[in-house]
Amino acid sequence: MSLVVQKWNELAEVKAELAARDWFFATSGNLSIKVTNDPLTFLVTASGKDKRKQTDEDFLLVDGDGNPAEDTHLKPSAETLLHVEIYRRTKAGCVLHVHTVDNNLISDVYAQNGEAVFSGQEIIKAFGIWEENAAVRIPIIDNDADIPTLAAKFAKHVDGDTGAVLIHNHGITVWGRDAFEVKKHLEAWEFLFRWQVKRLLLQRAGLPVG
Numbered sequence: 001m002s003l004v005v006q007k008w009n010e011l012a013e014v015k016a017e018l019a020a021r022d023w024f025f026a027t028s029g030n031l032s033i034k035v036t037n038d039p040l041t042f043l044v045t046a047s048g049k050d051k052r053k054q055t056d057e058d059f060l061l062v063d064g065d066g067n068p069a070e071d072t073h074l075k076p077s078a079e080t081l082l083h084v085e086i087y088r089r090t091k092a093g094c095v096l097h098v099h100t101v102d103n104n105l106i107s108d109v110y111a112q113n114g115e116a117v118f119s120g121q122e123i124i125k126a127f128g129i130w131e132e133n134a135a136v137r138i139p140i141i142d143n144d145a146d147i148p149t150l151a152a153k154f155a156k157h158v159d160g161d162t163g164a165v166l167i168h169n170h171g172i173t174v175w176g177r178d179a180f181e182v183k184k185h186l187e188a189w190e191f192l193f194r195w196q197v198k199r200l201l202l203q204r205a206g207l208p209v210g
């Protein structure tokens with residue numbers, strides 16, 4: 001099996017799992033997986049598709065600038081430049097971007113702080129952090145309609161092989177060394193978002209949550 005086919009299957013499996021979670025509302029979301037380092041190439045979802053569907057046109061191979069590396073009628077994701085920033089700056093192997101109601105709510109509630117911070121949750125161990133009372137923080141950036149501008153703002157927060165950024169009232173972009181790691185981190189972030197949204201509502205209702 002060629003490397004591209006191998007990577008295609010890996011990304012298709014992650015895509016199917018995120019679809020089963022119903023994290024691809026209204027064609028939103030984009031995913032990518034690195035294929036080669038030198039030159040940089042990666043498979044990225046084709047723009048505007050229903051990512052819940054599995055087809056032979058789900059992904060296309062792009063180069064280090066995010067342009068198609070082969071002849072195709074498919075258009076790379078409109079947000080491919082964000083994936084480019086990650087692969088150029090880190091050793092990440094996979095990038096996932098989803099829009100969920102909870103990630104949008106958290107991005108809005110904490111937009112003024114420029115970040116959301118979570119602590120006191122066992123699931124934080126999914127990030128490889130095992131200390132007692134550890135805290136994790138995720139930056140929140142403005143959602144700029146101009147993708148090169150958005151990508152430049154986003155790039156300021158790309159400083160490790162794993163990481164995540166919330167885009168205000170838009171969604172989360174998470175990256176990791178491989179598909180397993182990034183999916184685990186995405187699920188952990190979404191757990192924390194859902195937990196916090198419910199917690200805020202319970203607090204509002206006067207119920208005794210910590």
Ligand SMILES: CSCCC(=O)C(=O)COP(=O)(O)O
Nearest residue numbers: 026028029030047048077078
């Ligand atoms: C309908 S969602 C608006 C575009 C977006 O934010 C997204 O994640 C999907 O865009 P793509 O070009 O990757 O399909």
Ligand SMILES: [Zn+2]
Nearest residue numbers: 028029079171
């Ligand atoms: Zn998006």
